[in-house]
Amino acid sequence: GNSVTQMEGPVTLSEEAFLTINCTYTATGYPSLFWYVQYPGEGLQLLLKATKADDKGSNKGFEATYRKETTSFHLEKGSVQVSDSAVYFCALSSAGGTSYGKLTFGQGTILTVHP
Amino acid sequence: NAGVMQNPRHLVRRRGQEARLRCSPMKGHSHVYWYRQLPEEGLKFMVYLQKENIIDESGMPKERFSAEFPKEGPSILRIQQVVRGDSAAYFCASSPGGRDNQPQHFGDGTRLSIL
Numbered sequence: 001g002n003s004v005t006q007m008e009g010p011v012t013l014s015e016e017a018f019l020t021i022n023c024t025y026t027a028t029g030y031p032s033l034f035w036y037v038q039y040p041g042e043g044l045q046l047l048l049k050a051t052k053a054d055d056k057g058s059n060k061g062f063e064a065t066y067r068k069e070t071t072s073f074h075l076e077k078g079s080v081q082v083s084d085s086a087v088y089f090c091a092l093s094s095a096g097g098t099s100y101g102k103l104t105f106g107q108g109t110i111l112t113v114h115p
Numbered sequence: 116n117a118g119v120m121q122n123p124r125h126l127v128r129r130r131g132q133e134a135r136l137r138c139s140p141m142k143g144h145s146h147v148y149w150y151r152q153l154p155e156e157g158l159k160f161m162v163y164l165q166k167e168n169i170i171d172e173s174g175m176p177k178e179r180f181s182a183e184f185p186k187e188g189p190s191i192l193r194i195q196q197v198v199r200g201d202s203a204a205y206f207c208a209s210s211p212g213g214r215d216n217q218p219q220h221f222g223d224g225t226r227l228s229i230l
Contacts, residue, residue, distance in 0.1 A: 101217060
C-alpha cells in the first residue's frame with residue numbers, strides 16, 4: 001500500500017536559517033505529491049504540490065521537487081521566519097484504481113523558529 | 116467565507132454518548148473526505164463521499180462509526196457509544212472532483228474529547 005515517511009522532529013531553527021524537511025514515499029503508479037501546513041488550532045492548508053516527476057512546487061519561499069528516482073519530495077526554504085512555525089505534512093494521492101484522490105499523510109514535522 | 120466549514124469546533128462527550136460532527140464543503144465542491152488525527156500522529160483517511168453516496172469507507176471502523184452526505188445539507192460523521200479512544204481531531208476536506216491531482220481544502224476540524 002501507499003506510505004509516506006517524514007523526518008522526525010521537532011525541528012528548531014533560528015530566523016533566516018535554511019530549512020529542509022525530508023519526505024520519501026512508497027506508492028504504486030504515479031502519485032501526486034503535496035505539502036500541507038497546520039498552524040495551532042487550525043486545519044491543514046495546502047502549501048505546494050507537484051503532479052508529475054521533476055515538477056517543482058513552490059509557494060511563499062518554500063520549494064519541493066518531485067524526484068521519482070529517489071521517491072522523494074523534500075521541502076526546502078532558504079530563509080525561515082518566526083511565522084513559519086507550524087506542523088508540516090507531506091502527503092500523496094494515488095491515481096486510478098479505487099483511491100479517488102484520498103490522501104496518505106506522513107506523521108508531520110513540528111517546526112519552531114526562534115527570533 | 117467560502118471555505119470548508121466544520122462544527123462544532125470542540126465537542127465534549129461522556130463515554131457511551133453519541134457524537135455528531137458536521138461538515139459543509141466549499142461552494143461548488145461535491146466530494147467530501149473525512150480524516151482523523153490522533154494525538155502525535157498524522158491524519159488517517161476514514162471515508163470518502165459524494166452527494167448521497169459513500170464511495171470509499173475503507174478507513175472507517177466497522178462498528179459505531181457512520182457517515183452520510185445527503186442531497187441537502189452538510190455531511191455528517193456520527194460516532195455512537197463513544198469511548199476514550201475516539202478522542203481526536205476530526206477533519207473534513209472537500210474537492211471539486213475525486214481526482215488525485217486536485218488539492219483538497221480542509222476545514223478547521225472538530226476536536227472531540229471523551230470524558
